[in-house]
Amino acid sequence: MAVKVSMTVNGKAVSHEVEERTLLVNYIRETLGLTGTHVGCDTAQCGACTVHMDGKAIKSCNIVAMQAEGTKITTIEGVASADGTLHPMQQAFKEHHGLQCGFCTPGMIMSAIDLVKNFPNPTDTQIREQLEGNLCRCTGYHNIVKAIKAASADPKSAVIGG
Amino acid sequence: MYAFNYKKAQSVDEATKALAADGEAKLLAGGQSLIASMKLRLAQPSQLVDLGKVEALRYIKVAGSTVEIGAMTNHATVAASAEVKKAIPALAALAGDIGDRQVRNMGTIGGSVALNDPAADYPAACLGLGATIITTKRKIAADDFFLGMYETALEVGEIITGFSFPVPKRAAYMKFKNPASRFALVGVFVAETAQGPRVAVTGAGPGVFRVKDMEAALAKSFTPEAVAGIKVPADNLNSDLHAQADYRAHLITVMARRAVEKALQ
DSSP states (O other): OOOEEEEETTTTEEEEEEEEEEEHHIIIIIIIIOTSSSSSSSSSOOTTTTEEETTTEEETTTTBGGGGGGOOEGGGTTHHHTSOOOOHHHHHHHHTOOOSSSSSHHHHHHHHHHHHHHSOOOHHHHHHHHHTTTOTTTTTTTHHHHHHHHHSSSSSGGHHHH | OOEEEEEOOSSSSHHHHHHHHOTTHHHEEEEEEHHHHHHTTTOOOEEEOOOTTOOOOOOOEEEETTEEEEEEEEEEHHOOHHHHHHHHHHHHHHHHTTOOOOHHHBBHHHHHHHHHHHOSSHHHHHHHHOEEEEESSSSHHHHHHEETEEEEEETOOEEEEHHHEEOOOOOEEEEEOOOTTTTTTEEEOOOOOOOEEEEEEEESSSSEEHHHHHHHHHHOSHHHHHHHHHOOOTTOOOOOOOOHHHHHHHHHHHHHHHHHHHHHH
16 A cells, blocks of 8 residues: 655655655655664664654654655755755854764754754753753763754754754 | 554544544554554554544643643643643643653643553643543543553543643642653652642553552641651552562652652742
8 A cells, every 4th residue: 555645855845655654764764865864773762863843853763754744844954054054053063073973963953953942042951851862872962962052052053944 | 563554534523433444443643652662563553543633632721720631732732831831830841751852742642641551641640630531422530541551441433632630739740760761660640639639650550540548648738748658569560670569669659759849849
């Protein structure tokens, strides 16, 4: 069996026939070829698959693509400007060395943008609490927290395409 | 995940019909437990009937002495609601501490209560506040709703549409999290309601339950000291690699005392 799924991904309308059981993350990676969204644990714990659905961070390995029907999805490929200028959150991760191996980074950045949107001037404790859904197995949390804290000073860090 | 058919319901009626036509179909709310259990092949529905587009099930209304919440309202919405924070701050705080932020953006109150996971938070709020669960067929008191591990009073084809929470005089929820999964190893919801104090425990046993001894003690004196010496027997509590039954029993007393302290703040 197959169903037709349509949504907007990074501002572009997309539509495909998929199997009902296709996870959103597999649709994004395999059908759309946007491999910046990672599959870490595949059990909704690590957050490497975090994308935004209608402006809210969700774990794309824990929903089927059909649940995203008609929504606006933003992946890590959609956060930088068209001219390649990094998003303020990406820039902050670069400046503060908020990554080691980089595997968790796309999910961390997507989660961090949503975090700063909901907690405009987060304390270190708030950042650590609100990052509960993202794991870094290099355990590079200190610099990730530093990067998010630094980025939060710029209101643009909470906006995509702003 | 095994293959299944998918139906996006446009209304509760449509969902009811789809369930009636297929005995092996399951409702999909936010899917934060269901999709995970299907990936593990612990659940194998023939069809998912998705309530995601049924906007009529997303609402928060505070009317007089009750807070009404639609079944498809997600945890993040309840946690951020100024109305809920004002009427029952303990309920907003509980919603804001379920899972993680991404899960709270998808997971719903109706899905959580219908599943009745033994470590879920919302069942403790329902039982602790003496909520009413509203379905397509009837209104069910929380005391009659939770029957045991993953077991509820819901009949086949019956759909939760909303919840009615009476506003308590004061309430608080304290949970001792499993350090890895962050699920409640033990969570205790304490409320001083119009009908007297209520104490509901999640995570410790096969399902959420009340501690009548603590309620009686709190009725005499709503103070942390009143519950600090009350032990819950470990006989029917869970023992697993995360905690032995006697440790969970100990945590119930500690969390109950802390919840009363918090409720009084």
